[in-house]
Amino acid sequence: MxxxxxxxxxxxxxxxxxxxxxxxxxxxxxxxxxxxxxxxxxxxxxxxxxxxxxxxxxxxxxxxxxxxxxxxxxxxxxxxxxxxxxxxxxxxxxxxxxxxxxxxxxxxxxxxxxxxxxxxxxxxxxxxxxxxxxxxxxxxxxxxxxxxxxxxxxxxxxxxxxxxxxxxxxxxxxxxVPDPGPPPARPDHRMCRIVFLGQLGPRKGVPELLAALAHPAMQGVPWRATLAGGGPVEDYRTEARRLGLGERVAMPGWLTEPQTRALCAGADILVLPSHGEGMAMAVLEGLAHGLAVVTTRVGAHGDVLEHDRTCLFVPVGDAEALAATLARLVRDPAQRRRIAEAGRALYLSDMAxxxxxxxxxxxxxxxxxxxxxxxxxx
Missing domain, CATH: 3.40.50.2000 (Glycogen Phosphorylase B;)
Structure with missing residues (x-):
């Protein structure tokens, strides 16, 4: 033609x-x-x-x-x-x-x-x-x-x-979202990196995320977390310190696109325990970067994602269930890899x-x- x-x-x-x-x-x-x-x-x-x-x-x-x-x-x-x-x-x-x-x-x-x-x-x-x-x-x-x-x-x-x-x-x-390219190798023995992308606040589930990270289920397992986004960042930093998470949780504020890509390239899990979404850009970033996605069945998430195949769903507002899910993924690199690979394949077929x-x-x-x-x- x-x-x-x-x-x-x-x-x-x-x-x-x-x-x-x-x-x-x-x-x-x-x-x-x-x-x-x-x-x-x-x-x-x-x-x-x-x-x-x-x-x-x-x-x-x-x-x-x-x-x-x-x-x-x-x-x-x-x-x-x-x-x-x-x-x-x-x-x-x-x-x-x-x-x-x-x-x-x-x-x-x-x-x-x-x-x-x-x-x-x-x-x-x-x-x-x-x-x-x-x-x-x-x-x-x-x-x-x-x-x-x-x-x-x-x-x-x-x-x-x-x-x-x-x-x-x-x-x-x-x-x-754009394709960042094939994800890098992520050795099973390394420190597990958890990322959150979004406006820090109750609608995105940040209070229960912090509670989940401070839960006893998350003690004694190797992880670090970065919660990246705007909003009342200093308030949540104070809450993280109160919960004893100061050494394990970083909150850098809002990131540019290159900074977001660099953060995801070094991560293993994308978590977004939102109370409400349309179709979260953060979830798409996680799928594109080959991360194991943990999120809630809100908005269009349930239309395109499948529990225990392309993501793990947790109930809205349930910090204990979120803690158990994250702890299981941190301990099980094979499950992380399986969900991440299926999520990346879904992204390439439907969301590029x-x-x-x-x-x-x-x-x-x-x-x-x-x-x-x-x-x-x-």
């Missing part, structure tokens, strides 16, 4: 490009920003995926309002100059939904092709807590989107049941970045094609 000339000599036509609207952009957008950063890095042609910050590094009334205004102006500019450009709007609960109600209203008024990509640890619970008038607005927003993308079956049920989106306009697209970008591009082309073929006049 002949390759179109633009793929060899320049950026793609605007009709085949997409603008991602991300709170915080790639640098300050948390897991969403990191995901879209991976997409931008992996795009086959530069300029296919553009990124628009809709909030700023953190929410502040005036700066965030100005960022949102700039996103609306970008929408309008695209509609005039590049009418075929798809607007890919990333949404979560709380303030993100409020901003996206405004942004999607602008997209509808301008006639822009747009999709909503739902990233949230429990959007249904956030929706149910809202007053009836907000629920009506949110339902209208989701129903009027050209497509809704979700991370797994739970969120698909939310889109269909609570939000009333037609089934033919809901697509499941799981998260991904290039397959994700290909599926994403197919989705964008499907949305852009009708308007482009009809010669939509902007």
């Amino acid at each position: 002949q390759v179109p000339a633009y793929r060899l000599s320049g950026p793609p036509p605007a009709e085949e490009s997409v603008r991602h609207h991300v709170p915080g952009g790639c640098e300050d957008g948390g897991g969403i920003g990191r995901l879209i950063g991976y997409v931008v890095e992996a795009q086959p042609v530069e300029g296919t995926h553009l990124v628009q910050d809709t909030r700023g590094p953190r929410w502040r009334p005036l700066p965030s309002a100005l960022r949102l205004g700039a996103a609306i102006l970008a929408l309008a500019g695209d509609r005039i100059r590049h009418p075929g450009r798809v607007q890919h709007i990333h949404i979560a609960g709380r303030g993100s939904t409020a901003r996206k109600l405004i942004l999607t209203a602008a997209a509808r008024a301008l006639g822009s092709t747009h999709l909503l990509h739902l990233h949230d640890f429990d959007y249904a619970a956030d929706f149910i807590r809202r007053p009836a008038w907000q629920q009506r607005l949110i339902r209208h927003m989701f129903r009027r989107a050209d497509r809704v993308v979700v991370l797994g079956e739970r969120d698909r049920d939310t889109a269909l049941g609570l939000l009333g989106v037609p089934a033919d306009r809901v697509s499941i697209l799981r998260n991904c 970045i290039h397959g994700y970008v290909r599926r994403l591009s197919d989705l964008h082309r499907d949305l852009a094609a009708p308007r482009h073929l009809q010669g939509d006049p902007a």
Whole structure:
């Protein structure tokens, strides 16, 4: 098949490009920003995926309002100059939904092709807590989107049941991470290294993780742990010292992507005892790096992971079960290796970045094609 000339000599036509609207952009957008950063890095042609910050590094009334205004102006500019450009709007609960109600209203008024990509640890619970008038607005927003993308079956049920989106306009697209390459050899006799990646806090299960690491089951076995992430780091360092973990647990704060890769390359176990997730980027990092993953059956985890094959599931909030599971893995390098190898194989088959970008591009082309073929006049 002949390759179109633009793929060899320049950026793609605007009709085949997409603008991602991300709170915080790639640098300050948390897991969403990191995901879209991976997409931008992996795009086959530069300029296919553009990124628009809709909030700023953190929410502040005036700066965030100005960022949102700039996103609306970008929408309008695209509609005039590049009418075929798809607007890919990333949404979560709380303030993100409020901003996206405004942004999607602008997209509808301008006639822009747009999709909503739902990233949230429990959007249904956030929706149910809202007053009836907000629920009506949110339902209208989701129903009027050209497509809704979700991370797994739970969120698909939310889109269909609570939000009333037609089934033919809901697509499941799981998260991904770049391939760090084959994992290094990990000798059985070495100190076992445990890593946690994520915002330090109760939702990610950090209190019970510390309690599990201090449990008697974890005494007398060779391990060290690194809990990497932002949040109240100093508070958790104080708690670790109180529990007698000061010598065995490090908390370096938020890590860059290269630092995260280096940490995972030297680790054996990835633990994420979350109370709520969509599809955790940390779990994908663990699978990609060939680590034995210990996590909870929340969000889309149960859709793709299998207990005692590609991961070990522990009950949410159960520090004792978490301690027993970690202690067993520390003592049993053969089990670690078996689970890590199966997890790495799962990652390569279903969660690698290039397959994700290909599926994403197919989705964008499907949305852009009708308007482009009809010669939509902007």
